[in-house]
Amino acid sequence: MSGSKSGAVAVTPVAEAKKINLFERYLTLWVALCMGAGILLGKAFPDAIGVIRSLEFGEGSQINIPIAVLIWLMIYPMMLKVDFGSIAHIGRKPKGLMVTLFVNWLVKPFSMAFLGWFFFKHVFLPWIGPELADQYLAGVIILAAAPCTAMVFVWSYLTDGDPAYTLVQVSVNDLIMLVLFAPIVTFLVSGASSLTVPFIVLLYSVFFFIVIPLGAGVVSRIVLLRTKGQAWFDRFVSVLHPLAVAALLATLVCIFAFQADNITTRFFHIVLIAIPILIQVYFNSSLVYGLMRWLKVPHNVAAPGALIGASNFFELAVATAIALYGAGSGAALATVVGVLVEVPVMLSVCAFCNRTRHWFPAVS
Numbered sequence: 001m002s003g004s005k006s007g008a009v010a011v012t013p014v015a016e017a018k019k020i021n022l023f024e025r026y027l028t029l030w031v032a033l034c035m036g037a038g039i040l041l042g043k044a045f046p047d048a049i050g051v052i053r054s055l056e057f058g059e060g061s062q063i064n065i066p067i068a069v070l071i072w073l074m075i076y077p078m079m080l081k082v083d084f085g086s087i088a089h090i091g092r093k094p095k096g097l098m099v100t101l102f103v104n105w106l107v108k109p110f111s112m113a114f115l116g117w118f119f120f121k122h123v124f125l126p127w128i129g130p131e132l133a134d135q136y137l138a139g140v141i142i143l144a145a146a147p148c149t150a151m152v153f154v155w156s157y158l159t160d161g162d163p164a165y166t167l168v169q170v171s172v173n174d175l176i177m178l179v180l181f182a183p184i185v186t187f188l189v190s191g192a193s194s195l196t197v198p199f200i201v202l203l204y205s206v207f208f209f210i211v212i213p214l215g216a217g218v219v220s221r222i223v224l225l226r227t228k229g230q231a232w233f234d235r236f237v238s239v240l241h242p243l244a245v246a247a248l249l250a251t252l253v254c255i256f257a258f259q260a261d262n263i264t265t266r267f268f269h270i271v272l273i274a275i276p277i278l279i280q281v282y283f284n285s286s287l288v289y290g291l292m293r294w295l296k297v298p299h300n301v302a303a304p305g306a307l308i309g310a311s312n313f314f315e316l317a318v319a320t321a322i323a324l325y326g327a328g329s330g331a332a333l334a335t336v337v338g339v340l341v342e343v344p345v346m347l348s349v350c351a352f353c354n355r356t357r358h359w360f361p362a363v364s
Helices: 027-044 046-053 065-080 084-089 094-123 125-144 151-158 163-192 199-228 230-258 260-265 267-294 299-310 314-325 330-355
Strands: none
Touching: 027 046, 027 230, 027 260, 027 330, 046 230, 065 199, 065 230, 065 314, 094 125, 094 163, 094 267, 094 299, 125 163, 125 267, 125 314, 125 330, 151 163, 151 299, 151 330, 163 199, 163 299, 163 314, 199 230, 199 314, 230 260, 230 314, 230 330, 260 267, 260 330, 267 299, 267 330, 299 330, 314 330
């Protein structure tokens, strides 16, 4: 026995379980509830919903004013968290960064375009018809062309990812998105479907939903940190978080209210849309994870890299689909399905990464 007089046995401390907040953990449930509420409102008050739906920034702009305001309230708090000063450390762990950039911009949008074309234009065509096939294809392409910004911090936390690496990756992706998002969406949607992409509207979407909130977030972050300090800034961001959550849920209610007739007559389509999205998530996360293992990248870089490569900036995708094709379009519905399936799927990827930690070299 040990030398202890009491005979007590030493207990090894157990690491505290990783936790995410109530909203993030049950995001799929909240989306489902918003879907139900939106459909009920759309069916019960069609005239009122029609008035809200008609409020646009100019006739034919397709940018709905209430949804635009709500999306701004969603995106701005996220952009506050992005520290572009972290890009100074871009040379740190370059292999991990290069793998995720390769998959995000050279594999992910193109693989999603192929999967969408294969399923919507061929396998599912007898059930959905050519017009909706094009709409759904456009929606999943828009979704895949927008790499994740906010939720990736949650996924990184759950896998003990390197926070500095995650921050660098998000910052670099946001800058690349300013340049490549519009051309990639235009090229793939026009090439894979019969839809035309009004490029000027797409540029307006990039300006309204990336440039302005990103610029506002960068300026606000710099000014507030200099004048108020880190502690005050952290409290400010935490106070804004519930507002962003409420705006997201209100946006989903509006979208589903606008889509009420489509959804009630085509509920099976939601299941069909989810199939290529699920395949794409698991394909891209596996590709990144495998490349990271081959290159002997540490697990705290490999895991968040795989998660960044698989998840999407669905707030931007929803906004862009609405701006291009309208809130009642199949494209908008496809991006919302991405929200519906993302959380449970990404949690399963997190669990796999945690179980396979021993595949990777220890952090030096």
